Amino acid sequence: MATTGMQLLGLVLSIIGWVGGFLVCTLPMWRVTAFIGNNIVTAQITWEGLWMNCIWQSTGEIQCKVYDSLLALPSDMKAARGLTVFALLICTLALTLGVLGIKCTECVGLPSLKARLARVSGVLFVIAGFLILIPVCWTAHSIIRDFYDPYVAAPHKRELGPALYLGWGGSALLLIGGSLLYAGSNPPGIPSSPTFSSGESSPRRAGGAAQVKGYV
Numbered sequence: 001m002a003t004t005g006m007q008l009l010g011l012v013l014s015i016i017g018w019v020g021g022f023l024v025c026t027l028p029m030w031r032v033t034a035f036i037g038n039n040i041v042t043a044q045i046t047w048e049g050l051w052m053n054c055i056w057q058s059t060g061e062i063q064c065k066v067y068d069s070l071l072a073l074p075s076d077m078k079a080a081r082g083l084t085v086f087a088l089l090i091c092t093l094a095l096t097l098g099v100l101g102i103k104c105t106e107c108v109g110l111p112s113l114k115a116r117l118a119r120v121s122g123v124l125f126v127i128a129g130f131l132i133l134i135p136v137c138w139t140a141h142s143i144i145r146d147f148y149d150p151y152v153a154a155p156h157k158r159e160l161g162p163a164l165y166l167g168w169g170g171s172a173l174l175l176i177g178g179s180l181l182y183a184g185s186n187p188p189g190i191p192s193s194p195t196f197s198s199g200e201s202s203p204r205r206a207g208g209a210a211q212v213k214g215y216v
Contacts, residue, residue: 006184007102007118013177014098014125018091020170021132024163025084028052028064030139031158047161050081076142080135087131091174094124098181118185125178129171136167 028049047054054064067073073081101118103111143160146152 003184003186004103006180008104010122010125010177010180010182010184011095011098011102013173014091014181015095015177017125017129017170017173017177018088018095020166020173021084021087021091021128024132024136024167024170025050025088027163027166028054029161029163030080031143032161033158048158049161049163050077050084076135076138080139083131083135087128090124090128090131094121094128094178097121097124101185102181115185119182122178122180122182122185125174125181127178129174129178132167132174133171136164136171140164 026049028047028051030050031046031048033044033046044058045056047056052064052066054062056062070078097117098121101114101116101121103114140160143158147157147159
């Protein structure tokens with residue numbers, strides 16, 4: 001029962017992390033306008049994401065525009081696109097294997113095969129967590145570097161957007177959920193924790209006692 005609960009908890013956390021990764025990929029809030037000094041006009045806020053940028057006016061109007069050309073994007077944004085999309089595809093595959101492999105489902109009859117599927121699912125969720133974490137941390141590093149760079153003009157400086165914080169949370173859930181799913185999916189006959197028994201030492205003790213009696 002404990003391993004089943006660990007499997008379910010890991011799968012639920014991984015699904016939540018998958019939803020968070022999807023929001024990270026789609027939301028245009030990776031970079032936001034940095035308000036530095038009194039030179040920035042506060043009547044509008046600029047949001048930049050992987051697929052589009054948006055401008056929020058003080059009147060409440062939001063205008064979004066999809067990027068015109070993929071080839072014109074910076075290399076780090078192209079890499080972030082590819083890694084996040086690949087991570088979501090891996091999560092889809094991992095979710096399918098996880099549903100087939102957890103102990104509370106009857107889709108697969110062989111317990112050993114179910115355990116293997118669940119373990120592969122956990123590994124895939126962990127890989128997806130790292131794939132989301134890499135572009136999020138890289139983007140945050142470039143934003144912070146440009147923010148403190150005196151040679152970068154103030155209008156070109158940005159701050160960390162909400163999507164980056166969501167990416168850190170989603171990747172953490174994927175890493176934790178995948179680890180729990182893997183740890184709770186031991187094949188039949190293999191205990192989840194090492195056990196120690198004194199049964200192996202009893203024959204030796206019995207043999208030693210017999211030898212002592214023989215000498216006597």
